[in-house]
Amino acid sequence: MHGTNPVSELKPKHYKSGIKPVWCPGCGDFSVLSAVTKALAYLALPQQNVAMISGIGCSSRLPAYISAYGFHGVHGRALAVASGLKAARPDLTVLVAGGDGDGFSIGGNHFLHACRRNMDLTYIVMDNEVYGMTKGQASPTTAPDWAESKLTPHGPGVPSFNPTSIALASGATFIARGFTGDPNGLTKLLVEAIQHPGFAFVQALSPCPTYRPEHKQWKKEVHGLEEGPTSDPGIAAQRLQADDGMSTGLFYQADVPVWQPENKVSCQSAALEKAFSV
Amino acid sequence: MNNNAQTDSSTLSVAITGSGGSGVVTSGQILLRALANAGYYGLMGRSAGPQIRGGESAVMLRSGIEPVECLDDRFDILMSLDWLNVSRFAEEIPLTAESLIICDAAEGEIPEAIAGHGARVMELPLKELAKAVEGGRINMVALGVLGDLLGIPESVILEVIGTTLGRKGPEIVESSGQCISNGYAAEKNHRPANKLPPVETPPPRWDISGNEASGLGALRGGVRFVAAYPITPATEMLEWLAPNLEKVGGSLLQAEDELASINMIIGGSFGGVPSLTATSGPGLSLMMEGLGLAVTSETPIVVANVMRGGPSTGIPTKSEQSDLNISLYGFHGDAPHLVLAALNIRDCTFATEWAVRLAEQFQTVAIVLSDQSQGQARSVIDPPPAAPIGPGRRVAEPEIEDYSRYCITEDGISPMAIPGTQGGIYTADGLEHNEKGTPSSMPMDHQNQLDKRRDKLAGLDPGEHWAEIRGTGKACLITWGSSSGAAFEAGRRLEARGEPARVIAIRLLSPLPEKALKTLLEDAQRVLVVEQNHGGQLFHYLHSLDLLPETARVLAKPGPLPIRPGDILDKLS
Numbered sequence: 001m002h003g004t005n006p007v008s009e010l011k012p013k014h015y016k017s018g019i020k021p022v023w024c025p026g027c028g029d030f031s032v033l034s035a036v037t038k039a040l041a042y043l044a045l046p047q048q049n050v051a052m053i054s055g056i057g058c059s060s061r062l063p064a065y066i067s068a069y070g071f072h073g074v075h076g077r078a079l080a081v082a083s084g085l086k087a088a089r090p091d092l093t094v095l096v097a098g099g100d101g102d103g104f105s106i107g108g109n110h111f112l113h114a115c116r117r118n119m120d121l122t123y124i125v126m127d128n129e130v131y132g133m134t135k136g137q138a139s140p141t142t143a144p145d146w147a148e149s150k151l152t153p154h155g156p157g158v159p160s161f162n163p164t165s166i167a168l169a170s171g172a173t174f175i176a177r178g179f180t181g182d183p184n185g186l187t188k189l190l191v192e193a194i195q196h197p198g199f200a201f202v203q204a205l206s207p208c209p210t211y212r213p214e215h216k217q218w219k220k221e222v223h224g225l226e227e228g229p230t231s232d233p234g235i236a237a238q239r240l241q242a243d244d245g246m247s248t249g250l251f252y253q254a255d256v257p258v259w260q261p262e263n264k265v266s267c268q269s270a271a272l273e274k275a276f277s278v
Numbered sequence: 279m280n281n282n283a284q285t286d287s288s289t290l291s292v293a294i295t296g297s298g299g300s301g302v303v304t305s306g307q308i309l310l311r312a313l314a315n316a317g318y319y320g321l322m323g324r325s326a327g328p329q330i331r332g333g334e335s336a337v338m339l340r341s342g343i344e345p346v347e348c349l350d351d352r353f354d355i356l357m358s359l360d361w362l363n364v365s366r367f368a369e370e371i372p373l374t375a376e377s378l379i380i381c382d383a384a385e386g387e388i389p390e391a392i393a394g395h396g397a398r399v400m401e402l403p404l405k406e407l408a409k410a411v412e413g414g415r416i417n418m419v420a421l422g423v424l425g426d427l428l429g430i431p432e433s434v435i436l437e438v439i440g441t442t443l444g445r446k447g448p449e450i451v452e453s454s455g456q457c458i459s460n461g462y463a464a465e466k467n468h469r470p471a472n473k474l475p476p477v478e479t480p481p482p483r484w485d486i487s488g489n490e491a492s493g494l495g496a497l498r499g500g501v502r503f504v505a506a507y508p509i510t511p512a513t514e515m516l517e518w519l520a521p522n523l524e525k526v527g528g529s530l531l532q533a534e535d536e537l538a539s540i541n542m543i544i545g546g547s548f549g550g551v552p553s554l555t556a557t558s559g560p561g562l563s564l565m566m567e568g569l570g571l572a573v574t575s576e577t578p579i580v581v582a583n584v585m586r587g588g589p590s591t592g593i594p595t596k597s598e599q600s601d602l603n604i605s606l607y608g609f610h611g612d613a614p615h616l617v618l619a620a621l622n623i624r625d626c627t628f629a630t631e632w633a634v635r636l637a638e639q640f641q642t643v644a645i646v647l648s649d650q651s652q653g654q655a656r657s658v659i660d661p662p663p664a665a666p667i668g669p670g671r672r673v674a675e676p677e678i679e680d681y682s683r684y685c686i687t688e689d690g691i692s693p694m695a696i697p698g699t700q701g702g703i704y705t706a707d708g709l710e711h712n713e714k715g716t717p718s719s720m721p722m723d724h725q726n727q728l729d730k731r732r733d734k735l736a737g738l739d740p741g742e743h744w745a746e747i748r749g750t751g752k753a754c755l756i757t758w759g760s761s762s763g764a765a766f767e768a769g770r771r772l773e774a775r776g777e778p779a780r781v782i783a784i785r786l787l788s789p790l791p792e793k794a795l796k797t798l799l800e801d802a803q804r805v806l807v808v809e810q811n812h813g814g815q816l817f818h819y820l821h822s823l824d825l826l827p828e829t830a831r832v833l834a835k836p837g838p839l840p841i842r843p844g845d846i847l848d849k850l851s
């Protein structure tokens with residue numbers, strides 16, 4: 001798979017908006033942008049039937065760079081906007097993008113409940129273990145001893161958040177991790193995530209060259225999963241707990257009913273009014 | 279005690295009190311429905327402590343042959359099922375020497391806070407009459423006693439019992455019916471001074487709560503998506519909407535919190551579906567950031583805010599009109615939007631429908647205010663009128679060329695492309711943006727978009743709907759929301775005294791039609807602003823717009839006590 005669909009006229013370039021990203025040179029988010037456009041082209045989804053929703057942060061700028069409908073909302077609430085959109089418009093393909101701070105800190109409660117609700121959404125978190133847009137503070141996924149921020153001069157001092165385990169415990173039905181240094185692997189995961197009926201969570205390890213230059217090492221540290229995905233949450237829980245956080249691939253995929261209102265008309269509102277008549 | 283308090287001889291006011299779980303609310307609802315079926319109008323407010331069971335509960339009911347818009351100054355009858363904690367309602371249930379207290383001697387002495395008014399007392403063996411029936415309940419005996427005293431035919435109440443209690447089984451209907459008959463038959467040595475006159479041919483009327491009426495207004499306005507988090511006293515609106523939205527092809531999503539619900543409805547509306555949430559003060563506080571997002575991204579949404587005592591958790595179960603300030607000023611940045619208030623239960627439908635229509639037309643936020651005294655109250659009303667439909671949301675046509683979501687137009691409203699529309703692709707943004715929607719921190723873009731979002735509201739021509747104005751005279755009462763009923767009644771009493779007054783009850787609070795209000799106030803000599811809050815929020819708002827004469831005064835009385843007509847007359851004299 002290289003992001004092209006031989007029978008479709010839609011190519012990855014057709015999903016690019018032409019707006020120049022605000023990202024720093026070398027930012028992993030460029031690779032996510034590219035993978036998203038390749039996945040959409042592969043699936044040949046008409047641009048006007050796709051919506052990408054985000055909150056605030058470097059990675060949340062993504063919707064504007066894609067040629068699809070987009071909503072760039074407030075910090076931490078992307079999953080809420082996306083859930084409302086999908087509830088009202090089940091015909092749309094709804095993608096959600098953001099960072100580790102947006103998704104796991106200020107938006108943490110929505111993450112839990114979006115996993116639990118299992119709506120047909122694809123959530124891509126570009127995890128760089130730092131708040132980039134506010135110039136380098138510790139995020140929920142930052143290691144406890146990272147002492148490079150003036151805000152936490154001794155390091156955050158608390159264990160980092162484990163997004164994949166929490167997604168599983170909360171009820172997500174597709175859990176994967178990709179690496180921006182492996183754009184083809186990431187594209188494949190995104191294609192599968194979009195095709196998955198239910199809440200698909202993709203953690204994309206996305207290095208921040210500006211505030212976490214040590215992330216250069218990630219390309220040496222990542223490794224593919226040794227085993228294929230399981231649909232057993234118990235097995236998945238053990239694997240995710242034992243995981244070093246650097247393995248990439250699909251951990252877990254389960255076939256669980258999706259929450260989606262039917263939105264079918266069975267009567268006109270005027271008919272409801274009769275119930276109030278004396 | 280005020281001097282202007284009086285009871286209106288053309289209506290009857292009844293309070294029923296008892297401990298939580300004693301069936302006070304059930305008996306009140308049945309009595310209201312029986313009054314409705316007998317041809318009358320009515321209003322029934324509820325008051326309760328915060329406990330779910332074992333607290334105290336009261337219903338305050340007023341009925342008459344004309345529409346009832348507020349509670350009276352005093353109650354004609356207090357029916358006490360027991361005296362447990364009832365003293366807590368003493369202030370909410372003012373009595374006079376002419377009032378009639380009905381109670382059971384077996385429940386012990388009448389508390390001083392209640393007996394102090396010197397009202398007449400009629401002791402009836404309510405408990406004994408209930409015990410005489412297998413499975414009998416005191417509240418049903420009380421219902422029979424009240425039916426007799428008010429002049430409702432017994433058959434009318436029995437018919438209501440059949441329909442409202444039918445689902446509980448025939449035994450319950452049977453035993454309740456016997457208790458009611460015992461109540462009718464009980465010998466009574468006192469009666470209220472007057473009965474309600476019989477109504478020969480009653481007009482069509484509805485029996486509806488304020489929260490149901492607001493929910494209906496939302497549906498009439500076209501709302502088909504609701505996301506919300508349960509909160510007192512707004513929850514009943516959501517409980518009514520959930521099944522009924524489903525019938526009309528919409529849906530309700532119970533959100534994880536109010537931060538989610540406001541953003542969810544932004545998502546639904548971005549998808550082209552008119553969307554609403556319902557909440558109360560604490561929820562509205564949590565929603566403020568999302569509301570600013572809707573203003574900036576020009577996504578139409580409606581928040582139905584059912585006010586309760588504030589600030590903070592405040593008094594969840596009791597009414598207050600203290601969320602005007604947050605509704606007007608709660609946003610950071612310059613964020614023009616719409617604020618409306620329902621003037622009574624019937625108006626909950628009109629105001630909410632209108633709020634939806636206006637939000638859609640102007641692609642902005644509408645906050646529509648109601649409160650506990652409307653939301654959790656029931657009323658027998660004339661069927662509510664429809665709101666002006668307006669042009670609806672301006673959407674971008676398919677295949678639109680070189681689309682700019684936030685283009686500057688003559689009226690400030692830009693066509694909104696609904697996802698699925700070819701050629702309309704854009705990214706909505708809470709960041710300041712240029713006409714295309716691309717984030718921009720350029721001074722000109724900020725100026726232009728601020729101007730656009732302000733000026734589009736200048737196109738709002740509310741016609742006569744911005745306020746309900748009754749009477750003419752040198753005295754002028756200005757009010758809003760649920761205080762309107764008391765102000766209208768105060769106006770009628772002034773006129774009866776030969777001191778005609780004009781009453782202006784404002785429905786569209788922002789943008790306020792300043793010229794129209796100014797014109798009305800030109801020759802006013804005594805202006806009194808009436809509102810149920812501590813700080814005089816409307817009063818200060820009108821002053822800030824330089825609309826009030828220097829001599830204007832304010833009657834600002836916090837909840838939970840309602841503003842009564844007599845309070846207003848006292849303040850004027």
